[in-house]
Amino acid sequence: MNFNTLLKKLMNKSDSKDIAKKRLKFALLTDKLEIxxxxxxxxxxxxxxxxxxxxxxDNESIKIDIQRSEECSAxxxxxxxISAHRQMGIPAA
Structure with a gap:
């Protein structure tokens, strides 16, 4: 294992090939679902x-993905x- 491979694994970074592949899968899936x-x-x-x-x-880190299996799409x-807001006046169930 070379240094770059080890560094990528430690830093948990995807290379551009993996990112492009995920984007293509997402685009194909949204086309198939007509979204x-x-x-x-x-x-x-x-x-x-x-x-x-x-x-x-954290609005900067939001990710939306569609995953598809044979039975359904999710x-x-x-x-x-970051934190939960306190809710005032919510009746107990």
Whole structure:
């Protein structure tokens, strides 16, 4: 194992080939599901708005992904949570 390979593993960085491959898979999947880029952008905006009511999140690190299996497709929304907002006046269930 050479130094660059070891460094990449330690730093957990993907090389551009892997990133391009993931982007292509994502593009093909969104085409197959007939999801427009605008739709994903609007969905991300709406999700951020709702989640931000309850949590302080890192808006710069948000990732949306669609994973597909034979049975179904799943939307994965991933963002670091910085803190939870205190909710006042929420009735007990």
């Amino acid at each position: 427009k880029t605008d739709t994903l952008g609007n969905l991300q905006k709406d999700l951020v708005e709702v989640i931000s009511r309850y949590f302080e999140i 939307l994965i929304f991933n963002t670091p949570i």
